[in-house]
Amino acid sequence: MYGLVNKAIQDLVCEKFGKDKWAEIKKLSNFEDDFFIGLQPYPDSLTYSLVHNASKVLGAESNIIMEAFGEYWILYTANEGYGEMLNLAGNSLPEFLNNLDMLHNRVNNIMPELVAPQFSTRNETPNSIELEYRSKREGMTPMVIGLIRGLGKRFNIEKIQITHIQEKNETNGCHIFKIEW
Ligand code: HEM
Structure with missing residues:
Protein backbone atom coordinates (compact mmCIF):
# COMPACT_ATOMS: atom_id res chain seq x y z
CA MET A 1 0.00 0.00 0.00
CA TYR A 2 1.09 3.54 -0.56
CA GLY A 3 3.22 5.07 2.18
CA LEU A 4 0.41 7.51 2.99
CA VAL A 5 -1.37 4.63 4.76
CA ASN A 6 1.69 3.70 6.85
CA LYS A 7 2.32 7.37 7.62
CA ALA A 8 -1.24 7.68 8.90
CA ILE A 9 -0.72 4.64 11.18
CA GLN A 10 2.46 6.29 12.48
CA ASP A 11 0.69 9.60 13.12
CA LEU A 12 -2.22 7.94 14.87
CA VAL A 13 0.09 5.95 17.19
CA CYS A 14 2.35 8.96 17.93
CA GLU A 15 -0.60 11.26 18.58
CA LYS A 16 -2.46 8.89 20.90
CA PHE A 17 0.35 6.84 22.53
CA GLY A 18 3.61 8.71 21.98
CA LYS A 19 6.81 8.33 19.96
CA ASP A 20 8.34 5.60 22.13
CA LYS A 21 5.50 3.19 21.41
CA TRP A 22 5.85 3.95 17.72
CA ALA A 23 9.59 3.24 17.84
CA GLU A 24 8.83 -0.20 19.35
CA ILE A 25 6.22 -0.99 16.68
CA LYS A 26 8.52 0.13 13.89
CA LYS A 27 11.38 -2.01 15.23
CA LEU A 28 9.24 -5.12 15.63
CA SER A 29 8.02 -4.61 12.04
CA ASN A 30 11.64 -4.50 10.80
CA PHE A 31 11.14 -1.12 9.17
CA GLU A 32 14.51 0.58 9.31
CA ASP A 33 14.04 3.80 7.30
CA ASP A 34 13.45 7.04 9.21
CA PHE A 35 10.13 7.80 7.53
CA PHE A 36 7.61 6.68 4.91
CA ILE A 37 7.24 8.40 1.57
CA GLY A 38 3.53 9.08 1.01
CA LEU A 39 3.57 8.59 -2.76
CA GLN A 40 5.72 5.45 -2.74
CA PRO A 41 4.14 1.98 -2.79
CA TYR A 42 5.26 -0.40 0.01
CA PRO A 43 4.44 -4.11 0.33
CA ASP A 44 1.04 -4.84 1.91
CA SER A 45 2.90 -7.16 4.31
CA LEU A 46 4.53 -4.11 5.94
CA THR A 47 1.15 -2.48 6.65
CA TYR A 48 -0.24 -5.76 8.06
CA SER A 49 2.89 -6.09 10.17
CA LEU A 50 2.55 -2.54 11.55
CA VAL A 51 -1.05 -3.26 12.59
CA HIS A 52 -0.11 -6.65 14.08
CA ASN A 53 2.74 -5.15 16.12
CA ALA A 54 0.69 -2.10 17.15
CA SER A 55 -1.79 -4.61 18.54
CA LYS A 56 1.00 -6.33 20.51
CA VAL A 57 2.66 -3.16 21.82
CA LEU A 58 -0.54 -1.29 22.66
CA GLY A 59 -2.38 -4.33 24.03
CA ALA A 60 -5.44 -3.84 21.83
CA GLU A 61 -6.92 -6.28 19.32
CA SER A 62 -6.00 -5.73 15.67
CA ASN A 63 -9.68 -5.17 14.82
CA ILE A 64 -9.89 -2.30 17.28
CA ILE A 65 -6.76 -0.73 15.84
CA MET A 66 -8.00 -1.09 12.26
CA GLU A 67 -11.33 0.46 13.18
CA ALA A 68 -9.67 3.41 14.93
CA PHE A 69 -7.40 3.76 11.92
CA GLY A 70 -10.36 3.86 9.51
CA GLU A 71 -11.97 6.64 11.50
CA TYR A 72 -8.70 8.55 11.69
CA TRP A 73 -8.14 8.22 7.90
CA ILE A 74 -11.05 10.58 7.13
CA LEU A 75 -9.46 13.38 9.18
CA TYR A 76 -5.91 12.50 8.17
CA THR A 77 -6.45 12.60 4.39
CA ALA A 78 -8.40 15.89 4.74
CA ASN A 79 -5.31 17.41 6.39
CA GLU A 80 -2.75 15.86 4.05
CA GLY A 81 -3.81 17.58 0.85
CA TYR A 82 -6.81 15.43 -0.10
CA GLY A 83 -9.45 17.71 1.43
CA GLU A 84 -10.71 18.97 -1.92
CA MET A 85 -11.12 15.41 -3.21
CA LEU A 86 -13.16 14.57 -0.11
CA ASN A 87 -15.29 17.69 -0.65
CA LEU A 88 -15.95 16.68 -4.25
CA ALA A 89 -17.17 13.25 -3.18
CA GLY A 90 -20.41 14.57 -1.70
C1 HEM B 1 -9.11 11.41 -0.29
C2 HEM B 1 -9.30 10.39 0.52
C3 HEM B 1 -8.72 9.03 0.28
C4 HEM B 1 -7.48 8.68 -0.18
C5 HEM B 1 -6.33 9.61 -0.56
C6 HEM B 1 -7.44 7.22 -0.23
C7 HEM B 1 -6.35 6.48 -0.62
C8 HEM B 1 -6.19 5.15 -0.37
C9 HEM B 1 -4.94 4.43 -0.43
C10 HEM B 1 -3.60 5.04 -0.81
C11 HEM B 1 -5.19 3.15 -0.09
C12 HEM B 1 -4.18 1.99 -0.02
C13 HEM B 1 -4.30 1.09 -1.22
C14 HEM B 1 -3.04 1.01 -2.05
O1 HEM B 1 -2.07 1.78 -1.81
O2 HEM B 1 -2.99 0.18 -2.98
C15 HEM B 1 -6.58 3.05 0.22
C16 HEM B 1 -7.20 1.91 0.64
C17 HEM B 1 -8.49 1.85 1.08
N1 HEM B 1 -9.44 2.83 1.00
FE1 HEM B 1 -9.13 4.74 0.39
N2 HEM B 1 -8.64 6.72 0.19
C18 HEM B 1 -9.44 7.78 0.53
C19 HEM B 1 -10.71 7.71 1.04
C20 HEM B 1 -11.38 6.57 1.34
C21 HEM B 1 -12.69 6.55 1.92
C22 HEM B 1 -13.55 7.77 2.27
C23 HEM B 1 -13.03 5.26 2.08
C24 HEM B 1 -14.34 4.83 2.67
C25 HEM B 1 -14.91 3.70 2.59
C26 HEM B 1 -11.88 4.44 1.65
C27 HEM B 1 -11.78 3.06 1.70
C28 HEM B 1 -10.60 2.36 1.57
C29 HEM B 1 -10.38 0.98 2.01
C30 HEM B 1 -11.40 0.08 2.69
C31 HEM B 1 -9.06 0.67 1.72
C32 HEM B 1 -8.31 -0.64 2.08
C33 HEM B 1 -7.79 -1.39 0.92
C34 HEM B 1 -8.66 -2.54 0.47
O3 HEM B 1 -9.77 -2.73 1.00
O4 HEM B 1 -8.21 -3.27 -0.45
N3 HEM B 1 -10.91 5.29 1.19
N4 HEM B 1 -7.19 4.26 0.01
Whole structure:
Protein backbone atom coordinates (compact mmCIF):
# COMPACT_ATOMS: atom_id res chain seq x y z
CA MET A 1 0.00 0.00 0.00
CA TYR A 2 1.09 3.54 -0.56
CA GLY A 3 3.22 5.07 2.18
CA LEU A 4 0.41 7.51 2.99
CA VAL A 5 -1.37 4.63 4.76
CA ASN A 6 1.69 3.70 6.85
CA LYS A 7 2.32 7.37 7.62
CA ALA A 8 -1.24 7.68 8.90
CA ILE A 9 -0.72 4.64 11.18
CA GLN A 10 2.46 6.29 12.48
CA ASP A 11 0.69 9.60 13.12
CA LEU A 12 -2.22 7.94 14.87
CA VAL A 13 0.09 5.95 17.19
CA CYS A 14 2.35 8.96 17.93
CA GLU A 15 -0.60 11.26 18.58
CA LYS A 16 -2.46 8.89 20.90
CA PHE A 17 0.35 6.84 22.53
CA GLY A 18 3.61 8.71 21.98
CA LYS A 19 6.81 8.33 19.96
CA ASP A 20 8.34 5.60 22.13
CA LYS A 21 5.50 3.19 21.41
CA TRP A 22 5.85 3.95 17.72
CA ALA A 23 9.59 3.24 17.84
CA GLU A 24 8.83 -0.20 19.35
CA ILE A 25 6.22 -0.99 16.68
CA LYS A 26 8.52 0.13 13.89
CA LYS A 27 11.38 -2.01 15.23
CA LEU A 28 9.24 -5.12 15.63
CA SER A 29 8.02 -4.61 12.04
CA ASN A 30 11.64 -4.50 10.80
CA PHE A 31 11.14 -1.12 9.17
CA GLU A 32 14.51 0.58 9.31
CA ASP A 33 14.04 3.80 7.30
CA ASP A 34 13.45 7.04 9.21
CA PHE A 35 10.13 7.80 7.53
CA PHE A 36 7.61 6.68 4.91
CA ILE A 37 7.24 8.40 1.57
CA GLY A 38 3.53 9.08 1.01
CA LEU A 39 3.57 8.59 -2.76
CA GLN A 40 5.72 5.45 -2.74
CA PRO A 41 4.14 1.98 -2.79
CA TYR A 42 5.26 -0.40 0.01
CA PRO A 43 4.44 -4.11 0.33
CA ASP A 44 1.04 -4.84 1.91
CA SER A 45 2.90 -7.16 4.31
CA LEU A 46 4.53 -4.11 5.94
CA THR A 47 1.15 -2.48 6.65
CA TYR A 48 -0.24 -5.76 8.06
CA SER A 49 2.89 -6.09 10.17
CA LEU A 50 2.55 -2.54 11.55
CA VAL A 51 -1.05 -3.26 12.59
CA HIS A 52 -0.11 -6.65 14.08
CA ASN A 53 2.74 -5.15 16.12
CA ALA A 54 0.69 -2.10 17.15
CA SER A 55 -1.79 -4.61 18.54
CA LYS A 56 1.00 -6.33 20.51
CA VAL A 57 2.66 -3.16 21.82
CA LEU A 58 -0.54 -1.29 22.66
CA GLY A 59 -2.38 -4.33 24.03
CA ALA A 60 -5.44 -3.84 21.83
CA GLU A 61 -6.92 -6.28 19.32
CA SER A 62 -6.00 -5.73 15.67
CA ASN A 63 -9.68 -5.17 14.82
CA ILE A 64 -9.89 -2.30 17.28
CA ILE A 65 -6.76 -0.73 15.84
CA MET A 66 -8.00 -1.09 12.26
CA GLU A 67 -11.33 0.46 13.18
CA ALA A 68 -9.67 3.41 14.93
CA PHE A 69 -7.40 3.76 11.92
CA GLY A 70 -10.36 3.86 9.51
CA GLU A 71 -11.97 6.64 11.50
CA TYR A 72 -8.70 8.55 11.69
CA TRP A 73 -8.14 8.22 7.90
CA ILE A 74 -11.05 10.58 7.13
CA LEU A 75 -9.46 13.38 9.18
CA TYR A 76 -5.91 12.50 8.17
CA THR A 77 -6.45 12.60 4.39
CA ALA A 78 -8.40 15.89 4.74
CA ASN A 79 -5.31 17.41 6.39
CA GLU A 80 -2.75 15.86 4.05
CA GLY A 81 -3.81 17.58 0.85
CA TYR A 82 -6.81 15.43 -0.10
CA GLY A 83 -9.45 17.71 1.43
CA GLU A 84 -10.71 18.97 -1.92
CA MET A 85 -11.12 15.41 -3.21
CA LEU A 86 -13.16 14.57 -0.11
CA ASN A 87 -15.29 17.69 -0.65
CA LEU A 88 -15.95 16.68 -4.25
CA ALA A 89 -17.17 13.25 -3.18
CA GLY A 90 -20.41 14.57 -1.70
CA ASN A 91 -22.30 16.66 0.82
CA SER A 92 -24.21 13.85 2.52
CA LEU A 93 -23.36 10.33 3.66
CA PRO A 94 -25.37 8.52 0.94
CA GLU A 95 -24.01 10.78 -1.81
CA PHE A 96 -20.47 10.25 -0.55
CA LEU A 97 -20.87 6.46 -0.34
CA ASN A 98 -22.15 6.46 -3.93
CA ASN A 99 -19.03 8.29 -5.04
CA LEU A 100 -16.34 6.20 -3.33
CA ASP A 101 -15.12 4.62 -6.58
CA MET A 102 -14.93 8.04 -8.24
CA LEU A 103 -12.89 9.25 -5.25
CA HIS A 104 -10.40 6.38 -5.53
CA ASN A 105 -10.26 6.90 -9.31
CA ARG A 106 -9.12 10.45 -8.65
CA VAL A 107 -6.56 9.17 -6.12
CA ASN A 108 -5.42 6.69 -8.78
CA ASN A 109 -4.36 9.61 -11.01
CA ILE A 110 -1.84 10.61 -8.33
CA MET A 111 -1.01 7.04 -7.24
CA PRO A 112 -0.83 4.93 -10.43
CA GLU A 113 -0.10 1.69 -8.54
CA LEU A 114 -3.11 2.05 -6.26
CA VAL A 115 -5.00 -1.21 -5.71
CA ALA A 116 -8.24 0.37 -4.58
CA PRO A 117 -11.27 -1.43 -3.18
CA GLN A 118 -14.65 -1.13 -4.95
CA PHE A 119 -17.89 0.00 -3.42
CA SER A 120 -21.51 0.13 -4.49
CA THR A 121 -24.71 0.95 -2.64
CA ARG A 122 -28.17 -0.64 -2.66
CA ASN A 123 -31.53 -0.51 -0.86
CA GLU A 124 -31.24 3.18 0.01
CA THR A 125 -33.99 4.67 2.26
CA PRO A 126 -34.12 8.13 3.91
CA ASN A 127 -32.29 6.78 6.98
CA SER A 128 -30.40 3.71 5.83
CA ILE A 129 -28.28 2.35 3.03
CA GLU A 130 -26.38 -0.85 2.27
CA LEU A 131 -22.77 -0.70 1.16
CA GLU A 132 -21.16 -3.49 -0.88
CA TYR A 133 -17.39 -3.73 -0.44
CA ARG A 134 -15.08 -5.63 -2.80
CA SER A 135 -11.35 -5.88 -2.25
CA LYS A 136 -8.38 -7.94 -3.40
CA ARG A 137 -7.20 -7.87 0.23
CA GLU A 138 -8.37 -9.84 3.27
CA GLY A 139 -9.02 -8.61 6.76
CA MET A 140 -9.85 -4.96 6.08
CA THR A 141 -13.53 -4.99 7.13
CA PRO A 142 -12.87 -3.39 10.57
CA MET A 143 -11.22 -0.52 8.70
CA VAL A 144 -14.36 -0.12 6.58
CA ILE A 145 -16.45 0.12 9.76
CA GLY A 146 -14.12 2.82 11.10
CA LEU A 147 -14.21 4.69 7.80
CA ILE A 148 -18.02 4.75 7.86
CA ARG A 149 -17.93 6.00 11.47
CA GLY A 150 -15.50 8.74 10.41
CA LEU A 151 -17.81 9.71 7.55
CA GLY A 152 -20.76 9.79 9.96
CA LYS A 153 -18.82 12.33 12.04
CA ARG A 154 -17.87 14.29 8.93
CA PHE A 155 -21.57 14.67 8.14
CA ASN A 156 -22.53 15.41 11.78
CA ILE A 157 -24.62 12.29 12.12
CA GLU A 158 -25.13 11.81 15.83
CA LYS A 159 -25.99 8.13 15.97
CA ILE A 160 -24.94 5.67 13.33
CA GLN A 161 -25.36 1.91 13.40
CA ILE A 162 -23.23 -0.28 11.17
CA THR A 163 -24.05 -3.99 10.77
CA HIS A 164 -21.93 -6.41 8.74
CA ILE A 165 -24.86 -8.23 7.10
CA GLN A 166 -22.98 -10.35 4.57
CA GLU A 167 -19.53 -11.95 4.80
CA LYS A 168 -17.74 -12.35 1.50
CA ASN A 169 -17.50 -15.87 0.12
CA GLU A 170 -16.67 -17.44 -3.24
CA THR A 171 -20.25 -17.17 -4.50
CA ASN A 172 -21.25 -13.63 -3.44
CA GLY A 173 -17.82 -11.97 -3.88
CA CYS A 174 -18.45 -9.07 -1.49
CA HIS A 175 -19.02 -7.95 2.07
CA ILE A 176 -22.18 -5.93 2.74
CA PHE A 177 -22.69 -3.41 5.53
CA LYS A 178 -26.06 -2.01 6.51
CA ILE A 179 -25.76 1.58 7.74
CA GLU A 180 -28.62 3.15 9.71
CA TRP A 181 -28.90 6.63 11.23
C1 HEM B 1 -9.11 11.41 -0.29
C2 HEM B 1 -9.30 10.39 0.52
C3 HEM B 1 -8.72 9.03 0.28
C4 HEM B 1 -7.48 8.68 -0.18
C5 HEM B 1 -6.33 9.61 -0.56
C6 HEM B 1 -7.44 7.22 -0.23
C7 HEM B 1 -6.35 6.48 -0.62
C8 HEM B 1 -6.19 5.15 -0.37
C9 HEM B 1 -4.94 4.43 -0.43
C10 HEM B 1 -3.60 5.04 -0.81
C11 HEM B 1 -5.19 3.15 -0.09
C12 HEM B 1 -4.18 1.99 -0.02
C13 HEM B 1 -4.30 1.09 -1.22
C14 HEM B 1 -3.04 1.01 -2.05
O1 HEM B 1 -2.07 1.78 -1.81
O2 HEM B 1 -2.99 0.18 -2.98
C15 HEM B 1 -6.58 3.05 0.22
C16 HEM B 1 -7.20 1.91 0.64
C17 HEM B 1 -8.49 1.85 1.08
N1 HEM B 1 -9.44 2.83 1.00
FE1 HEM B 1 -9.13 4.74 0.39
N2 HEM B 1 -8.64 6.72 0.19
C18 HEM B 1 -9.44 7.78 0.53
C19 HEM B 1 -10.71 7.71 1.04
C20 HEM B 1 -11.38 6.57 1.34
C21 HEM B 1 -12.69 6.55 1.92
C22 HEM B 1 -13.55 7.77 2.27
C23 HEM B 1 -13.03 5.26 2.08
C24 HEM B 1 -14.34 4.83 2.67
C25 HEM B 1 -14.91 3.70 2.59
C26 HEM B 1 -11.88 4.44 1.65
C27 HEM B 1 -11.78 3.06 1.70
C28 HEM B 1 -10.60 2.36 1.57
C29 HEM B 1 -10.38 0.98 2.01
C30 HEM B 1 -11.40 0.08 2.69
C31 HEM B 1 -9.06 0.67 1.72
C32 HEM B 1 -8.31 -0.64 2.08
C33 HEM B 1 -7.79 -1.39 0.92
C34 HEM B 1 -8.66 -2.54 0.47
O3 HEM B 1 -9.77 -2.73 1.00
O4 HEM B 1 -8.21 -3.27 -0.45
N3 HEM B 1 -10.91 5.29 1.19
N4 HEM B 1 -7.19 4.26 0.01
